[in-house]
Amino acid sequence: MLQNEGLRQVHDMLVPHDDQSTQPSEFVPHLFYSLYQIRKDPSNSNQLETSTGFIKHRLKNCKSLIATNEDCRNLLSKSVEEWQQDIRNKEKELEVKRKMLDDLGKRLQVFKERK
């Protein structure tokens, strides 16, 4: 179960079944079945347009969700490797901040003991 709201919505839209395991696409079998139906009945060529409608609708919704959700867009705009590098940098910054605060606390303790 994804914690990020935007990611979960996009995921649920593309993979309706709540399963974290790698799910094969349901679009390709559906398209294969539609093409098979057209092959059986070539006169009904509009069937593919109709049957792919729900696929287009989901793709459009997913794009809209990603485009409108700033957090999600910002998160997905970088690769995993780039984010890991960022996290390492942030941890280093936090370490510096922690050290500075500790030094400040030690200096204050020295003043307190001196008093």
Add this chain to the structure above:
Amino acid sequence: MLSQSEFAPDTPANILSRGHVRSSSTSLISDAMSSGNNNDDELSKVQIYADLTQYEEKLAALVESVDNFKPDVKIVHELIEVDKSLYKSLDSFAEYDRIDSELNRLDKESNELDRKTKEVLETLSECYEMLNGLPMLEQVEFEKQSILKQRSKVNSSVLLNYATKLSKFTKIPPTFDKGTIGPNNFVWPAEDALRRGMLAIASLHSKEMTRIPGEPEEEEADATEKQGSGDKNGKEGEETKTGERPASPGAHGNERRQSFVFTENPTETANADNNDEPDDEALDLDLDLFKPDEF
């Protein structure tokens, strides 16, 4: 409701003003365009967004090819590839979700550290302000010295009041030289000197003043003896008799005792009465304090 531009004729001024309106709104448009460009830049970097777009394009191409009765297998293969890419990107959502949680944790920790640092710095700033508000050590020392100096000085009125209280129970210090201060240097005698002189004279004549009327006068007998003993004091003895005569009611027992008359030179009288008195008493009775030589 019609806007103003619909009523405004196409005069040069109106055209200029419209241009001005356009130019003033350029910044807003440029802001919106820049934000849109940023969004587009971010979206172009989002892999799954690109996959979705490509999926749409390939699907549209497939539908079109089928509609045209010219199905292209290549498009189908490309669609399958895009589908794989899309679901591969979707699989990375778990990793992105973990990254998002990690970033949230780091942000939270960073905010907490920032808050603590801010609190410490604010406390330090308050302490600094308080310390700045305190007076300097040199100033405190100076004020202390000035206060102590002021305390060491006693006000003259306070000192005199205290001395007045003490004077009832104390005496003049034995080492105090009376000649250095006091009325001795004045041209007139002080009241205490006057009183002292009167009392001293009165004490010299205490026998006469306290003599009971009718009692034999011893003084006269003594004076006769003294007169007989030598001519040196004879004259003085006469003067004494003359001076004492009014004060010796023994000769005229029924006469009223005359009051004491202050002679011009009481020293002589005293000397005449008591020749055996020591010289220092004569000095004490020197009431003529005016000494023209001193001035």
